[in-house]
Amino acid sequence: MIDLHTHSLFSDGELIPSELVRRFEALEYRAVAITDHVDCSTLDFVVPRIAQAAKELTESQPVMVVPGVELTHVPPMSIADLCRKARDLGARLVVVHGETIVEPVPAGTNRAALEAGVDLLAHPGLITPEEVGMAAEKGVFLEISGRKGHSLTNGHVAKLAREFGARLVIDSDTHSPGDIMGETLARKVAMGAGLPPAFFDELMSNAHLLIKRAGYRL
Structure with missing residues (x-):
């Protein structure tokens, strides 16, 4: 199992990085990304600390x-x-908080993230077919x-991604211990999105590809 979207005390998560990672270890995860919320005011504070924690914990x-x-929620x-700037500071995975329907994310965020070539567009809401093609x-x-x-x-x-050939991953967006998904729940979330059971292996394979693109080997 791989989760590429989690939060620690460096933003609005409840756990310090070491406990966050330990809880994923207890569920036999192979890899986890710590992707705390940032904007222009916190980027240079958060990224180096996450990078250092990630290095020490991986070792x-x-x-x-x-x-x-x-x-x-950045413009x-x-x-x-x-x-x-995030990449220059040591972020190996850049996620953008997509246009979820439950928060007032600025219109145009999905497109701007795609044009910038970020790694992962999280919970992109009612993303358009054109944007999925991008x-x-x-x-x-x-x-x-999740x-x-x-x-x-x-x-x-899920429907548009399969239609246009965009790669999908499944993540928990963990903020608290109860958010972490075991494999059974993750499979159910994928099925609830209309994906066939066999597609779960592709979700994990795609996550592995992102890990590899970030410069890591599992």
Whole structure:
């Protein structure tokens, strides 16, 4: 199992990185990305600390920890620049907080993230067919979310992604211990999105591809 979207105390999560990773280890995960919320005011504080924690934790326990960020509620015109800065500071996985239907995310965020070539567009809500085509073309992965509210449009995202050939991953968007998904629940979330049971292996394979693209080997 791999989860590429989690949060720690460096943003609005409840756990310090070491406990967050330990809880994933207890569920036999192979890799987890810590992708705390950032904007222009917190980027330079959060990323180096996550990067250092990820390095030390990867060296001291069996779960590979990938340092990342989630650019959240930032003006769409700022996404490309913040993505570059995040990578320069040590983020190996750049996620953008997509246009979920349960939060007032600025219109145009999905498109700006795709144009910037981020790694993962999280819970992209009622993403358009044109945007899903862009995701496929640019190699931006789309998320099936296990988080309450964000998951309401999983079926829409899954249907268009399969139609246009965009790659999908499944993540918990963990903020608290109870958010972490075991494999049984993750499979049910995928099926609830309308994906056939056998497609779960492709979701994990896609997550593995993102890990590899970030420069890691499992």
